[in-house]
Amino acid sequence: MIERAEYCVLVVDDHEPSRYATARALRAAGFRTIEAAAGAEALELAEYASAVVLDVHLPDLLGFEVCRLLRANIGTASLPIVQVSAIYVTEQDKLxxxxxxxxxxxxxxxxxxxxxxxxxxxxxxxxxxxG
Structure with missing residues (x-):
């Protein structure tokens, strides 16, 4: 089992109540968190994170594009990324x-x-x- 306090999770969601609830639950589980409300902000903060929980539907960039950009950057290419969506839920979206x-x-x-x-x-x- 990992020592969660060693890891900082970037929670990216433009819906403030959802972002707050996710970050709060992750902190309660022992992780440190930072938060972003948009894709550009996420790209700036990702270098400080150990992992990213990334909403797909963001106001400036789709989370799919944010994910591609994180993978293309040597400093963030290996970050674990969990994408989340209430809108993009088809098998094609998952692919x-x-x-x-x-x-x-x-x-x-x-x-x-x-x-x-x-x-x-x-x-x-x-x-x-x-970490």
């Missing part, structure tokens, strides 16, 4: 997320225990995020 580089895809509202479990697994793998 698009995988093709963009997402490690996992969850439909909102997210089961927070499942999210914590996914982060534990992704951060615990070799090369899985920086």
């Amino acid at each position: 698009t997320a995988r093709e963009a580089g997402a490690d996992a895809y969850m439909t909102a509202p997210v089961d927070l225990d499942a999210l914590v479990g996914a982060l534990d697994q992704l951060l615990g793998r070799p090369g899985g995020g920086r």
Whole structure:
């Protein structure tokens, strides 16, 4: 099991109540968190994160594009990324997320225990995020 306090999760969601609830649940599980409300902000903050929980529907960029840009940047290329959406929920959307580089895809509202479990697994793998 990982030492969650060593890891900072970037929670990206333009819907403030959802972002707050996700970040709060992750902190309650022992992670440190930082938050972003848009894709450009997420790209700026990602270098400080160990993993990213990334909403797909953002006001400036789709989360799929944010994911591609994170993967293209050497400093963030290996960050574990969990994409989340209440709108983009088809099998094609999930495939698009995988093709963009997402490690996992969850439909909102997210089961927070499942999210914590996914982060534990992704951060615990070799090369899985920086502490």
